[in-house]
Amino acid sequence: MDGVVDHLADERNKAQFDVEEMKIVWAGSRHVFELSDRIARLVASDPVFRKDNRATLSRKDLFKNTLRKAAHAWKRIIELRLSEEEASKLRFYVDEAAFTDLHWGMFVPAIKGQATEEQQQKWLPLAYKMQIIGCYAQTELGHGSNVQGLETTATFDPQTDEFDIHSPTLTSSKWWPGGLGKVSTHAVVYARLITDGQEHGVHGFIVQLRSLDDHLPLPGITIGDIGMKFGNGAYNTMDNGVTRNGKCVRSNVPRQLIYGTMVFVRQTIVSDASCALSRAVCIATRYSAVRRQFGSQNGGVETQVIDYKTQQNRLFPLLAAAYAFRFVGEWLKWLYTDVTQRLQANDFSTLPEAHACTAGLKSLTTTFTADAIEECRKLCGGHGYLCSSGLPELFAVYVPACTYEGDNVVLLLQVARFLMKTVSQLGSEKKPVGTTAYMGRVEHLMQCRCSVQKAEDWLNPNTILEAFEARTARMSVAVAQKLAQFANPEEGFLELSPNLVEASVAHCQLIVVSKFIEKLQQDIPGKGVKELLGMLCNIYALNILHKHLGDFLSTGSITPKQGSLANDQLRSLYSQVRPNAIALVDAFNYTDHYLGSVLGRYDGNVYPKLYEEAWKDPLNDSVVPDGYHEYIRPLLKNQLRNARL
């Protein structure tokens, strides 16, 4: 940082581990770190990608600016001959929810995952060259969660060799698809296939929406944006749209698993959660080290708020979770790749596990992250509520992750189905494997006793693992036993769905903890790196244990005393992490541009920059505000006149 004072230098000097090596761990490899660092700086140095003005633009100006950025990004990708990996990183660091997310994040994956070889050869080159822009049109005004309830029909007409894509009711209008409203020329539309009067369920159809000449909707197609969404800038850079009707030639009907794209996107959302969470935690951690409040002795400096145990108790579990989600996201990416290879060999054996894991971990990580971003705002006090903190926008863009790609409760119920099926098969030849392998030890887990006698005993990964396994096994068996009392299993499932959701959360938390522990069994270079990750793993696990103590106690998985010892150990871990906190968030290697936060600046130079930012607000363009002379002056004059009467 040439010539700039680093207000966090003292904090950085406290680090007890090799930050440069931790950066490699966070990135996943040296290659990804170097590529990410290079692309992040490229984006940060390009004035077209500025984002500090988003909150003050009108929706139309905001959207037009998004199109400008997307076109500029594409131009830079072509000019610099960026690889797909580099281009994806560039779009990530541009950090704007836009139609390109859905083109690359769903339309292309849907064609790659569901279209035939022939269809891929036709459509993928057009999509890769952005000669067409696509979106993923599944959700309707009346149905989103219930895919089998979709009403749009696709009736084959042998005369024209086409499908008539029809929206028979208002509620069948496609509604929400990102990029649909104003930009996409094509969509993968999900509709009920009808041939010769026979209905064949929901299938995908590649439909052209707009002319490639003048961008006007094709004949018979109604199309538009669904309107403003939560927050100012935020997700309003995205044209989530509505459309009705269309046409599709017979050769445009993908043949594969219609649910495959959702499995793919859900696994990417877990990694996205780790990114969004780490951004918020980086801002809150740096600001907590800068902010001083109370505690000054005879006029000396006040206490850094990061030194308050309550601040650590709220912040450090979020820091730990950012790393935990990073590693479970790495594992989930492997699981998805593995299941995709198996499917290509017609091996469907791990598809149920892949569905349950992607659904459950997407639900768990997005719910936690949405709550955590709000907690980070609160950790920053009043200044966290300013747009210049970066946190309100991050929250507004992030929270729909709890809904899109599957409502989080609906997805946990999918995990519950998977868990109940696993429990029902215990004792049969079909042994539980993968993430439910622990259920194979259910006899032991139903009666084992936690061995913790003193706080440090909680540092043993096997002790933590067994407590989490016992909790989940006992919750799952308990709800399965209740289910068995219902004559109608579906009725029982509905009645007991709250319990089922809790067992599913427990199962997913166990997966996150176990994957963190597995990560620590790998060779991890760098002074102190593995030690710090071990502390974060223990903080993540013991914080979950503390927050869900009711489960652990009601299932008898631990005793109240052991729960109290876990809390004692947590406080001790906070003290060990405290000197490393700034270095742990530096390891994310985020540029100030990407963070978009005055509070989270690398140099910690917060107050002068906060003050500087204020004057940029358009409201300060004039000393006397618009409206004073029309409304305030007469009011004051009238009041003064009345006062004299």
Ligand SMILES: CCCCC/C=C\C/C=C\C/C=C\C=C\C(=O)SCCNC(=O)CCNC(=O)[C@H](O)C(C)(C)COP(=O)(O)OP(=O)(O)OC[C@H]1O[C@@H](n2cnc3c(N)ncnc32)[C@H](O)[C@@H]1OP(=O)(O)O
């Ligand atoms: C800022 C931008 C970020 C950029 C990131 C990149 C991309 C953008 C990502 C997200 C943001 C933007 C866009 C968002 C897009 C969307 O939201 S797309 C629409 C998403 N919609 C959903 O997720 C709908 C959720 N509902 C469902 O998935 C199904 O309806 C549900 C699973 C709930 C029910 O399925 P259904 O078939 O009706 O009933 P069953 O429960 O009986 O299931 C039947 C069997 O099928 C198995 N199964 C279900 N789903 C899957 C699956 N995905 N994969 C594999 N198998 C599946 C299920 O287990 C049953 O099997 P058994 O019969 O038990 O063996």
Ligand SMILES: Cc1cc2nc3c(=O)[nH]c(=O)nc-3n(C[C@H](O)[C@H](O)[C@H](O)COP(=O)(O)OP(=O)(O)OC[C@H]3O[C@@H](n4cnc5c(N)ncnc54)[C@H](O)[C@@H]3O)c2cc1C
């Ligand atoms: C920002 C954003 C972007 C989106 N982008 C796209 C896109 O690009 N393409 C696309 O196709 N879709 C998109 N969607 C739509 C999204 O996929 C759906 O909104 C999502 O799947 C949830 O479905 P829903 O809206 O029908 O919710 P609902 O299912 O109506 O949820 C309402 C409530 O009902 C509860 N509920 C529903 N079913 C059950 C049940 N069986 N048991 C218990 N509780 C239940 C839910 O938990 C929730 O509390 C987007 C949505 C958003 C917010």
